[in-house]
Amino acid sequence: MGKRKSLIKIKPKKYKTGEIVKVSFMVMHPMDTGMRKNKKTGKIVPAHYINEVKFMFNGKVFTTMKTWESLSTNPVFTVNFKVPGKGKITVSYTDNTGESQEKSKKIKPKG
C-alpha cells in the first residue's frame, strides 16, 4: 500500500503562545468493517480500520486514541491543544493490518 494522503489543520490560522487551538487530523483511509461485500466479486471485504492515533508535540504525547471500525471512511480526529511555544505537532496512526504512518506540522505562534 502506498502512502495515504493525510493532513493536519490548525484553527484559527493565527495564534499566540498560551492560546487554545483546534488541531484536526484527516487521513484517507477505507475503514472497512469486515461486513461489506464487494459488489463485483461477491467476496467480503476484510476489516481494515485504524486502531490507534497519537498526537505528539515535540515528541511528547498529549492525546492517544483507540478507535474501532464504527468511525466513518476518511476519518477526522479533532482535539484542542494549548500552544506552549514553538515546536512541531506530529500525528501517527496504526491500523489493524499493522500499517502505520506519521504526519507533522510546525507550530509558529506569533507573539
Next chain:
Amino acid sequence: MQRRSFLRGLGLVAVASTVSTPTMLLAAPKGPNELNIDLAVKAITGAKAVVKSEKVHMKAPEIAENGAVVPVTVTVDSPMTDDDYIKAIHIFATKNSNVRCADVMLTPMNGIAMFATRVKLGKSQEIMALVETSKGEFLSTSQSVKVTIGGCG
C-alpha cells in the same frame, strides 16, 4: 496401501474438523468489540456508577440523511489543570454491531476537553458519550440520531 492410508487420514481429518468447529465457535471468548452496550460500559467503568451530567455536551445532528458520515462533537466543562482534568472520553453507537467508536485519552496539555470525529451508524440509534475524570468519576450523556440511509454494509 499408501493410498488407502492416505484416504483414511483424510476421513479422520474431516470428522475432526466437523466436530471441532462448532465447539470452537462456542468457546471463542468475546472480545471487547463484540460486547453489547451495557457490557462495554461495564468493562470500562468496572461496575462503578455512571452519572448523567450536564457538564458533558454532545453535538450531533438529530436527523442524519446519510448514516455513513455523522459528525459528533463532545465537549466537557473542566478546568483541565494538573489535578482536575478529563482523563478519557469514550464514544459509543449503541446499536451498531460494534458499539465502541473511539476512546480518547486526554491530558492537561489539551486546554479544553473536546473531541470531534465522524462516525458510521447502521440505523437510527442513540450515541452515548462516557467521560472519565481524573478523580475517577464517570459522567455520561446521550443523544438520539435518526438515520434515513444506513451507513454499514
